[in-house]
Amino acid sequence: MRRPAATHTYDEDMTMRHYPTDLLLAVEHVERALASGALAPLDARLRQAGVADPLRRFDSGRLFEGLDRLLGGVCQYPWQPLTDSDDVLQLHPVGTVVLDDRLAEATLRGLLLAWALGNRVTLRSARPQLWEQVMAALREAGVPLPAGQVTGPGAAAPGDPLAVPALPAGADLAVDCRAAWTQGLFRLRHLPGTSLDQARSEDHDERTGRLAARLRYLVARARRTPYYRELPDVGADGDLTRLPVLEKAALEAHSLPASRDLSSGDPATGEVLRSGATSGEPRYIVYSRTDWENMVREAVPMLYALGLEPGDRIVNTLFGGGMYGGLTTTFSELSRMPVESYATAQFVTVDDLLMLTGRFDANVILGMPALILPLLRDAKKRRPELRVEKVIYGGTPMTETDKTWLRQELGARVVSSILAANDGAQLGYQCGFLGGTVHHVNDDYNLIEVVDAAGRPVPEGTTGELLVTGLQKFEGPLIRYRIGDMGRTYEHSCACGVSGRVLEYLGRSDGLVRFKGETVLYGEVFDALAPFGVSQLQIEVATEGSREILTLRTEAPCPPEPEAVRELLVKEFAVLGGYQDFDAALDAYELRIDCLAEGGLPRNAVSGKVKNVIDRRLDGVR
Numbered sequence: 001m002r003r004p005a006a007t008h009t010y011d012e013d014m015t016m017r018h019y020p021t022d023l024l025l026a027v028e029h030v031e032r033a034l035a036s037g038a039l040a041p042l043d044a045r046l047r048q049a050g051v052a053d054p055l056r057r058f059d060s061g062r063l064f065e066g067l068d069r070l071l072g073g074v075c076q077y078p079w080q081p082l083t084d085s086d087d088v089l090q091l092h093p094v095g096t097v098v099l100d101d102r103l104a105e106a107t108l109r110g111l112l113l114a115w116a117l118g119n120r121v122t123l124r125s126a127r128p129q130l131w132e133q134v135m136a137a138l139r140e141a142g143v144p145l146p147a148g149q150v151t152g153p154g155a156a157a158p159g160d161p162l163a164v165p166a167l168p169a170g171a172d173l174a175v176d177c178r179a180a181w182t183q184g185l186f187r188l189r190h191l192p193g194t195s196l197d198q199a200r201s202e203d204h205d206e207r208t209g210r211l212a213a214r215l216r217y218l219v220a221r222a223r224r225t226p227y228y229r230e231l232p233d234v235g236a237d238g239d240l241t242r243l244p245v246l247e248k249a250a251l252e253a254h255s256l257p258a259s260r261d262l263s264s265g266d267p268a269t270g271e272v273l274r275s276g277a278t279s280g281e282p283r284y285i286v287y288s289r290t291d292w293e294n295m296v297r298e299a300v301p302m303l304y305a306l307g308l309e310p311g312d313r314i315v316n317t318l319f320g321g322g323m324y325g326g327l328t329t330t331f332s333e334l335s336r337m338p339v340e341s342y343a344t345a346q347f348v349t350v351d352d353l354l355m356l357t358g359r360f361d362a363n364v365i366l367g368m369p370a371l372i373l374p375l376l377r378d379a380k381k382r383r384p385e386l387r388v389e390k391v392i393y394g395g396t397p398m399t400e401t402d403k404t405w406l407r408q409e410l411g412a413r414v415v416s417s418i419l420a421a422n423d424g425a426q427l428g429y430q431c432g433f434l435g436g437t438v439h440h441v442n443d444d445y446n447l448i449e450v451v452d453a454a455g456r457p458v459p460e461g462t463t464g465e466l467l468v469t470g471l472q473k474f475e476g477p478l479i480r481y482r483i484g485d486m487g488r489t490y491e492h493s494c495a496c497g498v499s500g501r502v503l504e505y506l507g508r509s510d511g512l513v514r515f516k517g518e519t520v521l522y523g524e525v526f527d528a529l530a531p532f533g534v535s536q537l538q539i540e541v542a543t544e545g546s547r548e549i550l551t552l553r554t555e556a557p558c559p560p561e562p563e564a565v566r567e568l569l570v571k572e573f574a575v576l577g578g579y580q581d582f583d584a585a586l587d588a589y590e591l592r593i594d595c596l597a598e599g600g601l602p603r604n605a606v607s608g609k610v611k612n613v614i615d616r617r618l619d620g621v622r
Helices: 020-036 040-048 060-071 104-116 128-139 180-185 196-202 204-222 237-242 248-254 289-306 325-334 350-359 369-382 400-410 522-528 562-572
Strands: 079-081 088-093 096-100 120-124 148-151 186-191 271-274 284-287 313-316 340-343 364-367 390-394 414-421 425-429 438-441 446-451 464-470 481-493 499-508 512-515 518-521 536-544 547-556 589-597 613-615
Touching: 020 060, 020 104, 020 128, 020 204, 040 128, 060 104, 060 289, 079 196, 079 289, 088 196, 096 104, 104 120, 104 128, 104 180, 128 148, 196 204, 196 289, 196 499, 204 237, 204 464, 237 446, 248 481, 271 325, 284 289, 289 325, 289 414, 289 425, 313 325, 313 350, 325 340, 350 369, 364 369, 369 390, 369 400, 400 414, 425 446, 425 499, 446 481, 499 522, 512 536, 512 547, 518 522, 522 536, 522 562, 547 562, 562 589
Parallel strands: 096 120, 120 148, 313 340, 313 364, 364 390, 390 414, 536 613, 547 589
Antiparallel strands: 079 088, 088 186, 271 284, 414 425, 425 438, 438 499, 446 464, 464 481, 481 499, 512 518, 536 547
């Protein structure tokens, strides 16, 4: 089955912003056509003009590598987030680049890189047909490219001609991007006091075009994998809904170790992580070198937005080992920042924490609530004067009761949440002005949709299932992946200076418990237990003979009396009491309560998470 031809065409709009990824797609189009012989006349004309190996001059892979280094990240264009501060550099094309065609190979390189940086090009040449043919071949890719014109030698043109030197022997496009002459193609402007997210929110008018360019490039890269080979063309971000939803079962069936259908076949250069495997077999997530760099580039500004500052000293208790990514990813990110990090992983002890806060003046703890809350409470008992300035957590939500304890007992002025997943890294974050489970989202990195069960978008502010499209992950791409979580998005102008969509995370979509033929929501039960200071809740449904047993297990610093919990829950949820729609004489159901101290529930050995809902009635069912 052939992929449909591109249906989107673009005018040479001299006012619109152009993106290097579109030029890369155009170069890749010419590269394929030259390799197949479809552009044999152009190949012959270039060789006649002195371009010894035209195919090598249209090497899209090497051009990507060169541009990625030149720009500090092709996928972050037009910004370069800094790592030593929460500022950005913004890149601007110079406007019009004038090229005098003396050496055809130099002229070709000048045209490609000038267009890659979003410049209009005036090319003065005695062989206009050659360059008109080159430009036409690039435009056949159907992506937006800057304006270009060919005039006669010596014709009047705005600006000074750009001198493009001959390429040294053995050099290629990646090396060329590091040459001094390329600095004449753009200007960098430092934006002090402006974060990456603030710059993007202030760039609101360009948002649609920016996301469309990222989506076009993602789809083109995804087509290199067997699974996504037949994806339809996209031209705008509104075309996203034309793409199929990726379900978890399909992801598992076509990912390693089961299959390489989601692998591009590119050289192995990156990191491989594994899923937490809270159910089923573990799955392995491949990050190319570029994927990993993109994750780090996007994560450093997020860590600043969470409240980290230069000079912070961080106890990193995220889970590591077994190829799980929590510790691995944050180690890569924190190593770029001017902070001191102590990577204890999940093996941290109270003694470790007291030593690091006492002797190293550690002021930040990073980890999962299920691990760090019992740890901090024990440490507080042993050292009543203990203070921790910042608590940054992920993996599972934290109750408002626990946040209050951190602020009142430890003096924490920052208690912030990260939403993340091994499959696609960070999904959202909390600044100091967001509370509850509301998070800023970064659509330039992970584009989040809220949909119904059929994958159709729901109105803004409506609760639905979350789909994630990773716009900067190209090996094992995730396109409209149903991550199994619920939430809603809405527009919000935040006091932190970031305006745009926020996500209210509402928990796992499998947090629905069917009991006595009725539905009980995990989140509502958890919220009802707030008066008891419950930090963790697990609900299990099982059968014993002909009876259905619902067991609620809680963790709390001071475990409540089970009967008090039962009394509250029966009052709040009739289905958990004696109510039933059939003969009351039938002894078919039972509610059990088990109240544990913190740390009493089993944790997943890989991810450290507590499984929220367990349905034993499904055991053995296929």
